[in-house]
Amino acid sequence: MHLLHKSAALAAVVVALSLAACEDDPPSRDRANNAPAIGAGGSLAVKPSLLGEDGETASAGVAESYVPTGDIIADSGFRPQVDGFAFENYGNDVGPQNLTPAEVQALFGDQVCVGGNGDDCRLIPPAERWLANENERMAGGHCMGFSVAAIRMFQESLEPEPFGAEEPAELEIVGNADLQRSIAEHWVYQDLPLIQEEIVQGAPAEVLDTLVEALDSGEEDYTLGILMADGSGGHAVTPFAVEDKGDGTAAILVYDNNFPGITRAVTVDIEDDTWTYVGGTNPQNLGEVYEGTAETESMVLLPTNPGDEIQPCFFCREDALTQGAGLGTVLPDAKAYSEVTLGGDPANHPHLVFVDEEGRRTGIVDGELITEIPGIRVQRGFSVRNWESAPEPKYQIPAGRDIAVTIDGSNLKKRTTAKIDLVGNGLVVAIEDIEMSPGQEDNVLVSGGGDGLVYEVGGKGESAPQFFAGLEDGDASYTFAATAAGVRKGSVIGMFIDREEGNVLLDASDVKGSVDGKAFFGLLLGKATAEEELVWGTDELELGGRGGDVYFNYKETPEAGEPLTLEVGPEDGPFETLKAPFDP
Numbered sequence: 026m027h028l029l030h031k032s033a034a035l036a037a038v039v040v041a042l043s044l045a046a047c048e049d050d051p052p053s054r055d056r057a058n059n060a061p062a063i064g065a066g067g068s069l070a071v072k073p074s075l076l077g078e079d080g081e082t083a084s085a086g087v088a089e090s091y092v093p094t095g096d097i098i099a100d101s102g103f104r105p106q107v108d109g110f111a112f113e114n115y116g117n118d119v120g121p122q123n124l125t126p127a128e129v130q131a132l133f134g135d136q137v138c139v140g141g142n143g144d145d146c147r148l149i150p151p152a153e154r155w156l157a158n159e160n161e162r163m164a165g166g167h168c169m170g171f172s173v174a175a176i177r178m179f180q181e182s183l184e185p186e187p188f189g190a191e192e193p194a195e196l197e198i199v200g201n202a203d204l205q206r207s208i209a210e211h212w213v214y215q216d217l218p219l220i221q222e223e224i225v226q227g228a229p230a231e232v233l234d235t236l237v238e239a240l241d242s243g244e245e246d247y248t249l250g251i252l253m254a255d256g257s258g259g260h261a262v263t264p265f266a267v268e269d270k271g272d273g274t275a276a277i278l279v280y281d282n283n284f285p286g287i288t289r290a291v292t293v294d295i296e297d298d299t300w301t302y303v304g305g306t307n308p309q310n311l312g313e314v315y316e317g318t319a320e321t322e323s324m325v326l327l328p329t330n331p332g333d334e335i336q337p338c339f340f341c342r343e344d345a346l347t348q349g350a351g352l353g354t355v356l357p358d359a360k361a362y363s364e365v366t367l368g369g370d371p372a373n374h375p376h377l378v379f380v381d382e383e384g385r386r387t388g389i390v391d392g393e394l395i396t397e398i399p400g401i402r403v404q405r406g407f408s409v410r411n412w413e414s415a416p417e418p419k420y421q422i423p424a425g426r427d428i429a430v431t432i433d434g435s436n437l438k439k440r441t442t443a444k445i446d447l448v449g450n451g452l453v454v455a456i457e458d459i460e461m462s463p464g465q466e467d468n469v470l471v472s473g474g475g476d477g478l479v480y481e482v483g484g485k486g487e488s489a490p491q492f493f494a495g496l497e498d499g500d501a502s503y504t505f506a507a508t509a510a511g512v513r514k515g516s517v518i519g520m521f522i523d524r525e526e527g528n529v530l531l532d533a534s535d536v537k538g539s540v541d542g543k544a545f546f547g548l549l550l551g552k553a554t555a556e557e558e559l560v561w562g563t564d565e566l567e568l569g570g571r572g573g574d575v576y577f578n579y580k581e582t583p584e585a586g587e588p589l590t591l592e593v594g595p596e597d598g599p600f601e602t603l604k605a606p607f608d609p
Contacts, residue, residue: 057102063266063278064092069106069286073199074113075121090287093268093276099240101179103265105280105288108179109171112198114282116166122202123160123209126152132210132217133338134353139502140555147553149502150495151340154446154453155364159213162406162416164371169261169327169407170212171282172248176263176329177211180246194286214332215250215261215407216419218339218356225326228319229293229300232326233275237267245328249279249291250407251302251315252323260304260315261327261407262289291324300324327407339364342451342497361424362402363449365471367417367432373441374417375434375461379471387420392436394418400426424450427472432483434465446493447471447478454478454520457491470519477521479532482514492520492531503579504551507531508564511539516569527580533573534595543569548605550589552582561589563605568593576600583607 103109115121126146129137138146148156163170177183178193188204190196198204214220225235225247239245252259263280268290270276276290281304291302298319317323337354339362356362367377378388385397396403402421422428432445440462446455454477459467462484470479480490490512495504509518517535522528531548538544547564559582566575576592583589586607594600 057100060100060102060104061107063097063100063104064090064288069111069194071285072111072197075115075119075198075205076113088284088287088289091276091278091290092288093266093278093290095268095270095276098267098269099237100266101240101243101246103176103179103246103263103280105263105265106194106286108193109175109263109280109285110196110198110282111194111285112196113285114166114168114171115198117160117164121167121209122205123163124156124213125206126156128206128210128213129156132213132336133341134335136338136341136353136355139497139500139553149341149451149497150504151448151451151453151497152338154448154455154495155340158366158368158419158446158448159216160209161368162366162419163209163212163408165406165408165416166260166283167208167212167408168282169215169248169250170208170210172261172263172280173211173214173329173332174208175280175282176246176248180329182333183207211332212408214248214329215327216404217332217336218360219331219334219336220328221404223328223331225328226322228298228322229317229324230295230298230319232324233267233277233293233295235326236264236277239326240265240267245330247326247328248407249277250325250327251291251300251317252321252325252405252407253315259323259405259407262291264291340448340451340453358424361450362421363424363447363471364404365420365422365430365445365447367443367445369443370441371416373438375432375437375441375443375465377417377420377445378431378433379420380429380431388430388433389417390433398428401428422471427470430469430471432459432461432465432467432469434461434463434467437461437463437465439463445469445478451498452476452496452522452524453494454522455493456480457493459490460484472521476524477519479517479519482512482516482518484514490518492518494520494522494529496522496524498524498527498580501552501554503553503582504549505529505579506547506549507575508547509533509536509544510546511544513537513539513544516544527578529577529579531568531575533568533575536569536573538569540567543567543573546575548575548591549608550577550579550582550605552579557585559585560608561605562608563591563603566591566593566603577605 126148127143130146137152139149140147178185185193248261249264250259250261264277266278268276273296275293279289281289293300301316337356339356341355376389381398387396387398387401400423404419443459444457465484467483468481489510492507516537519532521530536544546566546568549562552559588604588606591603592600
C-alpha cells in the first residue's frame, strides 16, 4: 500500500509524537510543532538579491503563496519565510564569489593542496580544474547551494551568525562574499561522491514515499531535484511538508529559491505516477510547466547529511597517501572513475555523445538523453535559474576504459567556443578553445585511464585548439599547455602522459596545417612545489606530417634558469633536439 493511503495513520503518528514531546524526538519534529502555519505570508521583508540591488527582482509579494487545504501527513517544520533566504537565486552573470581553494580543501582534505593552507592553498592541477568546472556549472543558477545551505542552518549544523544575522531570513547577500562562498560550496554537494551514493531516484510515487518517511522521522533532510526531460539541466528546491490532496494526489510543499519567502507546491499524481510543477525564472514568468513520469525518473532526492564528512577524492591519485588527520581519502578501485565535462556558453553549447565499440550511445541526441552504454554514469546538474540556460551534464567513465565521444554541434544557434576535459586519478587532460559552428561534429577519443585525449578537427577553415594537461607526482605538480595555430579540418592531435616513466607526447603527425602541411605550436611546462614555481616554454614548434611529434620528460626538468630538452620527430625516430628556454 502506498504511504499516501496511510495518511490518517501518519497524521495520528504526528499528533502522538507532538503530545509525547520526548527528549529523544528529532529536532525537526520539535520545529514542526512550533512552526508558523504553512502558507502564512507577510512576515518576510524581501531583501535585495545579486540580481538587482534595488530588490525589484525579488519574488515575495508578487507570486502567491500556496495554502494547503488537505491533510498535512508529514512536516519537518521548515518554513520558507523563516528558514529560507530572503533574496532570490542568481547565476554567474552577476559576478558572485564562488568556490575558492579553501572550500575544496574543506571538502576533500589536505591532499588537494600542493602547498599552503586554506585561502593560501595551491591546488593540485586536477583539483584546480574541478574547481573551475564546478564554478562554471553554476552559470545557470545556485539553486542547489541555496537549498543545502538553508537546510543545514535549519539543522543547526551551519550557523547563520558568522554570515551576519541570527536567522537565515535576516541574512544579506549583497556584499556578503562569505555567504556567497558558502552557497557555492553547498551547490557542489550534488557532485560529492558520498551524496551521489545516497541519491533517491525512481518513479514519483517511490520518491514521495521516501520523502514522507524522512520528513516524519527527521533523520535526513533532502533537497528535491526536478530535471528537464532532455537531461540538459534541473532545478533544486527544499521540500518541507507533504499534503494529501485526496483522489490519489499529493502536494510536496517546497521552498523555491527563485521565490523567496513563500510556499510553492509540486503535485504528484499517485495513480498515473507523474509529477508536475508550475515554475519559471521569476514570478513575472509563470507560464512554464515542468513534469515527469515513472519512465523519466526526473524527480530525485539528494541527501544532506553525507556532505558533512570529508569526501573521498575521485580526482586524486589512487596511490596517494590517505592516512593522517585532515589528509582525506580516495575512492576505492572498484568505484574509481574519470569525469568528462563540456564547458562553454550555457545557453548555446554543443552536446557530448559517447559511442562504444558496439555502437551504443550515451548523451543528448536530438533533444533526448540516451543512456545505452553500461557503466557510464550521467551526472545531471541542478543549477537552473533560467531554464533556457543549462550546462551540459557531466559524465563519469569507469577507470581504465577508453571510449569515443562526438562533440555534436547540430543544436547550436550560432558559432561558439567550447572545451572538453577529463579529470581523474591525479590527472587532468583538456582541449580548450574548440571553435564550433552549427552542424559541426568533432571527434575525441577519451582515455578512461586518465592518460590522454585524441582530437579530430571537424570545423571548416583553420582553428587554434589548445591542449592542457596537469598532474601531481610526489611532492610536485606539473602543467603542460600546447597551443596550435593554422590547424585545418581533418587534423588529428593527441596528448598522452606516461606517468610511470614521466614522458609526455604531443602527437601532431596527422595535423594538416597551413604551411606545407604543417602548423605552428607553442608549448609550456610548469612545475610547482611547496617552495617554488618554475616555467619553461617555446612558440617555435612547426609540426605536422611524419615528423610532427614532440616528446619530453617532466621528471627530468632542469634547474631554474636551464632550458628544457624537447625531442621532435616521428615515433621511431630520428629525433631533433630542441631547447625550451626557462621563463623566469
